[in-house]
Amino acid sequence: MNGLRGSHSGFVADTLSFSCVDGPGNRFVVFLQGCNFDCVACHNPQTIPGHGPVEGHHPEHRTIEDVLVEIRRAAPFISGVTVSGGEATQQWPFVLDLFAAIHDDPELRSLTCFVDSNGACDPVAWAALAPVMDGAMIDLKCFDDEIHQEMTGQSNEPALASIERLRQLDRLYEVRLLLIDGVNDHAALLRRTADWLAGVDPGMRIKVIGFRGHGVRPHDPPLIEPSREMLETAAATLRQAAPFDITIV
Numbered sequence: 001m002n003g004l005r006g007s008h009s010g011f012v013a014d015t016l017s018f019s020c021v022d023g024p025g026n027r028f029v030v031f032l033q034g035c036n037f038d039c040v041a042c043h044n045p046q047t048i049p050g051h052g053p054v055e056g057h058h059p060e061h062r063t064i065e066d067v068l069v070e071i072r073r074a075a076p077f078i079s080g081v082t083v084s085g086g087e088a089t090q091q092w093p094f095v096l097d098l099f100a101a102i103h104d105d106p107e108l109r110s111l112t113c114f115v116d117s118n119g120a121c122d123p124v125a126w127a128a129l130a131p132v133m134d135g136a137m138i139d140l141k142c143f144d145d146e147i148h149q150e151m152t153g154q155s156n157e158p159a160l161a162s163i164e165r166l167r168q169l170d171r172l173y174e175v176r177l178l179l180i181d182g183v184n185d186h187a188a189l190l191r192r193t194a195d196w197l198a199g200v201d202p203g204m205r206i207k208v209i210g211f212r213g214h215g216v217r218p219h220d221p222p223l224i225e226p227s228r229e230m231l232e233t234a235a236a237t238l239r240q241a242a243p244f245d246i247t248i249v
C-alpha cells in the first residue's frame with residue numbers, strides 16, 4: 001500500500017477520469033458528497049445532502065485505496081488530481097489522506113493535488129492540507145455579505161479568510177467569480193471586490209465564470225445568464241484595480 005495512512009473513507013458523489021476545467025492541465029476529479037452551502041446557482045444540487053439517500057443519485061462511501069485504483073488507471077493521461085464537491089473541505093481528513101497516499105505512491109507522486117472549494121473551511125484544515133496540496137481554487141460567490149447570504153445561505157467571511165490564509169500559505173491557485181446577471185455583477189460591487197483581492201495579491205489568477213442555467217433548480221424570479229460582453233466588461237472593471245491574470249469562461 002505504499003505507506004498509505006488511509007484510515008478514512010470518503011463519501012463520494014462521483015469521479016471523472018479526465019477534466020480540463022478543474023485546475024491546471026488534464027485532471028482526475030473526485031466529487032465529494034455534501035456541502036455546507038445551498039447555492040441558488042448550484043449545478044449539482046444532488047451533491048448537497050451530506051448523508052442519507054439522494055433521489056436519482058448514488059453517493060458511496062469509498063476507501064482511499066479504492067479511489068487510488070481508479071487514479072492509477074488514468075495516471076498516464078493526467079497531470080493531477082482535483083478534489084471537488086459538494087464541498088471538498090467538509091471531508092478534509094479524507095482529502096489529506098488521499099493526497100498523502102498519492103505523494104507516497106511511486107507511480108503517482110508526480111501528479112499535482114488540488115482542491116476546489118467554496119472557501120467555507122476552517123483555517124486549521126488549510127494548514128493541515130498545505131504540505132500535501134499544490135493549490136486551491138476558491139469560489140468567491142459574492143464580496144457583498146448580504147448578497148452572498150442570499151445566494152448561498154451563508155456568510156462570505158470564511159471564504160474571505162480562506163483566500164487570505166491560502167495566499168499566506170502560498171497555496172492560492174485561483175479565485176473564481178461566478179457572475180449572475182443583475183445579482184452580483186454590479187460595477188461598484190466588482191470594484192470593491194477587485195480592491196480587496198488586489199490587497200491580497202494584485203497578480204492573482206481570477207476566473208470570471210458566466211452563470212449557466214443548465215441543471216440549476218428553478219428560481220423565482222429566474223436567474224439570468226450574463227452575455228459574453230457583460231463578462232468582458234466585468235473583467236475590464238476588475239483589471240482597473242490591479243494587473244490580475246483573468247480568464248473568462
Ligand code: SF4
Binds near residue numbers: 039042043044
Ligand atoms: S458551494 Fe458548490 S456544491 Fe455547494 S451548493 Fe454551492 S454550487 Fe452547489
